[in-house]
Amino acid sequence: MAKPPKKSPKKPAAKSATKKAKKSIKRVPGRPPKNAAIARPDTDAMLGLYEEMLLIRRFEEKAGQLYGMGMIGGFCHLYIGQEAIVVGMQSIAKEGDSVITSYRDHGHMLACGMSADGVMAELTGRRDGYSKGKGGSMHMFSRDKNFYGGHGIVAAQVPIGLGLAFAHQYKEDGGVALTYFGDGAINQGQVYESFNMAALWNLPLVFIIENNQYGMGTSVSRAAAGRALADRGKAYGIPGMQVDGMNVLTVREAGAEAMAYCRAGKGPYILEMQTYRYRGHSMSDPAKYRTREEVDAMRKQRDPIDTLRELLASEGVENDKIKTIDAEVKAVVSKAADFAQASPEPDPAELWTDILIEGRAS
Amino acid sequence: MSITITMPALSPTMTEGKLAKWFVKIGDAVSPGDVIAEIETDKATMEVEALDDGIITALNVAEGAEGIAVGTVIAALDGEDDDAPESPPEAKAPPPPATKEAPPQPAPQPTPSVAVEYDGEVAPLTIREALRDAMAEEMRRDDRVFLMGEEVAEYQGAYKVSQGLLDEFGAKRVIDTPITEMGFTGLGVGAAFAELRPIIEFMTFNFAMQAIDQIINSAAKTLYMSGGQMGCPIVFRGPNGAAARVGAQHSQCYASWYAHCPGLKVVAPWSAADAKGLLKSAIRDPNPVIFLENEVLYGQSFDVPTDPDWLVPIGKANILRTGSDVTITAFSIMVGKAMQAAEQLAEQGISAEVIDLRSLRPLDMETIIASVQKTNRFVSCEEGFPFAGIGAELSAQVLEAAFDWLDAPPVRVAGADVPMPYAANLEALALPQVETIITAVHEVTYQKGGE
């Protein structure tokens, strides 16, 4: 169950961020809590995790293709490689918890249960998209699924996540605000303003740092001073943990501990997910800041989907079962792509709607 | 099954590219993620990855070929049939959404005459190169000048504007920052108080919103508050305004925001010559200067004076085209559209005078008023929101100073008064186009078609 705040994190985590970033290929041992707040999932549940991660992977590959064909415009940031994080975290979130993230948001939306059709149609800028085509890749929302976006300004979502947590506490609804942001975002001042208020008022907020080792072309070691990013809340008394973000089971265990801590009214928690993005920062990325070998090694040795597939095989799950899931996922994505291309462009009159709410004073 | 590989669009503004290198040959087997080619775009050199498993059966474009349009078939693959319930998307090859109002393409621009006083040598440069050269020349000239911002050094600039500067000037003077706009903007202000000459690059001006307190409350006001002791010689520069399809948080013109504030100078060049000459003046200026660039213009070429001592003074507008029926003012990307509109208007027998404002604060009202007194009609153009925009200020000043000369109320051409939408058709409707300017001119000249 939930543990009291501890001196966090211990040894490997306490190494400098600099060293860690250089050895990004190295497996960062997660620190699954001794008394995991959550049981290991059974085979069916694991197949569910596999399916969700694969859905994000295939969805993103398709989005990349559609971008190359000119069907998607502007900025398009793919989540490929990082799937275990959002799938692991959302698999233990409770109904009513809220979620917010940056522009690298397609995976988060799918993991929150938003439809592949609606997300893809937003990517193509069509009227059946989640924002009627007016938001695009970086700006989608679903009040229904408690997904609060989709934000384009680095770290701006963090204090907004703080506000979501404030509302959970205010309304006493037992919810937790899951606030995702990057290793680049961690250096913005508003993150520390948020740490302070979250700790000061014991807000139910999990700060999830998706440390994919780079913010655009800048490695963590060139942007972040000091110790592990998980340690950044120390001065505020916020416990932090470094987690192997390439393993969905480790993510789940860490997430369960953090959420239990929040739900027990003890305040915020920081999870630093060690992960990696396989693709460029956005579609236009010259990728000269890292070697192809580094990317390949990560893909071949640490891939979260391959890892889980192998685990499932070793536990006796038949290959046919996996193949069926693969085919189903492919069909969902293929249908979403067709849907997104068939959906009409927004009505020109939509240009002038949704600027202010008219006549609904209460 | 055969899968075609097309020239991919690798950035929001890319329309064509060069196939720099093939990494595969016919007969090679590839899997998703394998690099098959290297492509040079308007911004960078990038690797193209295979998206499917298969064997390369054709390479349709020679290595080194330039100007290959996005969507051109560059190679073919014999794909592995993986009993997929889907036909490959390439096979469908649907054209990009057929919007009538496609987002504006950077149209070829006429090369304007450079500053009147100059009759020396010129050479063609893109705006991107002109900006880089201006910074390099000033850094050579004055070792207090340094460049700081996100991705300016090792990455060579998010939009490749600072290409080569790290090599020439080293890491002491070309400095990559963490993503901390408020922090490095404050740093720049402090360094300027301490008599260095910072150039602070914002990846785009949208992100300067994180730092606007330091720009206004610290950079702009301290000279006054210190009774003239504490000057702040700093340049804040970066792309401003809409790019293409990047949505509301990444597409906004901030010209009127900064122009509103005493204590700042604000410039927004259109041509490469002005970009270079004004940036050099901005770096030498003892005051904080907001230097608004435009991403869509970075790749456009213009003739630029080669003399490194050639400057464009801040605060002087440039009459790009003389005319007698209407005065059109514009700045930054809208200048190109105003020039196109003027050409079309000439065919209709309307003679438009086009003034490139270049500088928004100080504003060269003298030139504008003189022109309005001649043409008796006034149209202002900007990409930003109309409300309290640059056009509002211009109209007010024109009315104050030249009311008796006007034959029609001034008309403001501006972006739609809505956050920028993402959808291609809505974005085109939100941005002022050449036709919008023509309509506005019809309005002030009471021509058919005017409202």
Ligand SMILES: Cc1ncc(C[n+]2csc(CCOP(=O)(O)OP(=O)(O)O)c2C)c(N)n1
């Ligand atoms: C305030 C602000 N500054 C700069 C940018 C441009 N930008 C977009 S993403 C990004 C890198 C962010 O890196 P990180 O937080 O590690 O997230 P990742 O992209 O790796 O998911 C930058 C600099 C921005 N969107 N907002």
Ligand SMILES: [Mg+2]
């Ligand atoms: Mg990152």
